Amino acid sequence: MSGSESESESVPPQHPAAFPSAFPSAFLWGAATSAYQIEGAAREGGRTPSIWDTFSHTPGRTAGGEHGDIAVDHYHRYREDVALMADLGLNAYRFSVSWPRVQPTGRGPAVQVGLDFYRRLVDVLLARGIKPAITLYHWDLPQELEDAGGWPERETAYRFAEYAQLVGEALGDRVEQWITLNEPWCSAFLGYGSGVHAPGRTDPVAALRAAHHLNLAHGLATSALRSVMPARNSVALSLNSAVVRPFSRDPADLAAVRKIDDLANGIFHGPVLHGAYPDTLTAATAGLTDWSFVQDGDPAAIHQPLDALGLNYYTPALVSGPAEDGAAGGPRADGHGASAHSPWPGADDVVFHQTPGERTEMGWTIDPSGLYDLITRYAREAPGLALYVTENGAAYDDKPDPDGRVHDPERIAYLHGHLSAVRRALADGADVRGYYLWSLLDNFEWAYGYEKRFGAVYVDYGTLERTPKSSARWYGQAARTGVLPGVGDVGGGGA
Ligand code: IFM
Numbered sequence: 001m002s003g004s005e006s007e008s009e010s011v012p013p014q015h016p017a018a019f020p021s022a023f024p025s026a027f028l029w030g031a032a033t034s035a036y037q038i039e040g041a042a043r044e045g046g047r048t049p050s051i052w053d054t055f056s057h058t059p060g061r062t063a064g065g066e067h068g069d070i071a072v073d074h075y076h077r078y079r080e081d082v083a084l085m086a087d088l089g090l091n092a093y094r095f096s097v098s099w100p101r102v103q104p105t106g107r108g109p110a111v112q113v114g115l116d117f118y119r120r121l122v123d124v125l126l127a128r129g130i131k132p133a134i135t136l137y138h139w140d141l142p143q144e145l146e147d148a149g150g151w152p153e154r155e156t157a158y159r160f161a162e163y164a165q166l167v168g169e170a171l172g173d174r175v176e177q178w179i180t181l182n183e184p185w186c187s188a189f190l191g192y193g194s195g196v197h198a199p200g201r202t203d204p205v206a207a208l209r210a211a212h213h214l215n216l217a218h219g220l221a222t223s224a225l226r227s228v229m230p231a232r233n234s235v236a237l238s239l240n241s242a243v244v245r246p247f248s249r250d251p252a253d254l255a256a257v258r259k260i261d262d263l264a265n266g267i268f269h270g271p272v273l274h275g276a277y278p279d280t281l282t283a284a285t286a287g288l289t290d291w292s293f294v295q296d297g298d299p300a301a302i303h304q305p306l307d308a309l310g311l312n313y314y315t316p317a318l319v320s321g322p323a324e325d326g327a328a329g330g331p332r333a334d335g336h337g338a339s340a341h342s343p344w345p346g347a348d349d350v351v352f353h354q355t356p357g358e359r360t361e362m363g364w365t366i367d368p369s370g371l372y373d374l375i376t377r378y379a380r381e382a383p384g385l386a387l388y389v390t391e392n393g394a395a396y397d398d399k400p401d402p403d404g405r406v407h408d409p410e411r412i413a414y415l416h417g418h419l420s421a422v423r424r425a426l427a428d429g430a431d432v433r434g435y436y437l438w439s440l441l442d443n444f445e446w447a448y449g450y451e452k453r454f455g456a457v458y459v460d461y462g463t464l465e466r467t468p469k470s471s472a473r474w475y476g477q478a479a480r481t482g483v484l485p486g487v488g489d490v491g492g493g494g495a
Pocket of ligand 1 (some may be wrong): 312
């Protein structure tokens with residue numbers, strides 16, 4: 001079956017004619033990772049603990065007490081990992097820089113040994129024709145900065161801008177794509193609200209303060225990067241913006257959507273794209289804070305011109321207003337881990353419902369239409385801004401078959417569905433420039449430890465041997481041809 005024949009099966013009836021079979025020739029077909037989830041080498045080259053080292057070594061914080069000390073040893077195996085991407089045919093790789101590897105105390109000059117690792121990685125990527133995209137912060141705050149107050153404190157934003165400048169000076173000549181923060185919602189609300197992520201604090205006001213200081217950090221870092229990098233470089237922010245759907249058209253359910261949309265999306269895109277927090281957000285949280293931590297000049301500092309916006313998408317949310325018996329819905333069905341504390345300050349009355357449909361191993365419902373809705377929303381929200389899907393993927397309970405191959409047809413179907421949604425958004429005029437599959441390798445999935453496998457490449461955690469799954473080969477074929485193969489077009493995984 002040819003790619004275009006199989007694709008026509010997934011063409012929504014309302015778009016039959018507008019659907020090109022091929023992606024644009026300049027489209028980036030990438031994979032994404034983050035430092036703490038893959039690097040290991042936790043104590044090498046002067047690296048100090050980040051909040052995730054501390055958190056994962058605290059009993060009861062992660063599944064099985066697992067941590068990233070070794071992770072999948074990418075620090076030592078990066079050449080092999082880059083070769084895997086090149087062999088598959090990927091043309092882009094999004095990775096994060098470990099702040100405590102580069103600036104161990106979160107202050108002062110950069111440690112060259114730490115930067116050298118990323119210089120080598122970038123050199124190998126460029127030599128293999130793979131475009132690097134750097135994320136400066138994927139959740140590994142130096143512990144020393146958390147000890148000084150962490151993201152709820154303004155000083156952390158200044159520290160981040162300094163760190164961004166150091167990395168920009170070192171790598172800005174060869175890396176064109178820069179992302180300041182990954183998913184600041186998780187840093188603020190899972191880190192300081194529900195406490196299921198590092199540093200594990202459970203204070204709703206601290207979470208709101210953290211969100212503001214992450215926004216400030218983004219704005220200050222954007223200016224700092226631009227002051228040291230060539231003008232051709234692109235600076236972006238990656239948001240896990242939520243696709244929030246109402247349970248019904250009941251006004252109480254629509255009000256619930258407003259609250260969650262403000263807390264998940266408007267709290268970041270409001271100041272970053274439009275220069276202000278939504279009035280509905282400050283009103284809904286007025287019982288918690290007067291927002292006096294927002295100082296004069298902050299909105300302008302945050303509202304920097306951006307070159308692109310990164311969107312990370314996994315599953316939509318379905319919400320309603322307060323339950324009729326008055327019971328609060330709470331955060332337990334929102335897909336963000338078990339905690340007695342809510343990651344949604346001021347929205348404790350919102351009820352999260354399980355969305356219907358098949359789910360991944362994370363329990364997240366598979367719904368590619370959410371990715372289409374997200375992209376087209378931001379195409380309207382930020383006209384003229386280039387969009388990238390900077391994360392999308394699925395965890396499954398992958399296992400090698402007796403001859404060592406790893407066949408993951410569910411992930412192929414997931415990728416096919418979501419890439420079809422991207423292509424539909426492109427056909428409808430959205431300026432989507434690339435897609436980064438999460439993730440290149442099975443890795444440390446935060447509080448879930450190593451149990452949830454998101455990789456296109458299987459990692460044997462005993463030997464650290466890598467085996468491309470059949471989804472990796474499927475995705476590689478899409479990357480090489482610019483056309484999605486059919487879901488059955490690639491056989492079992494393995495070398
Ligand atoms: O593994 C994470 C990643 O670090 C951030 N986005 C979501 C992924 C899957 O949970």
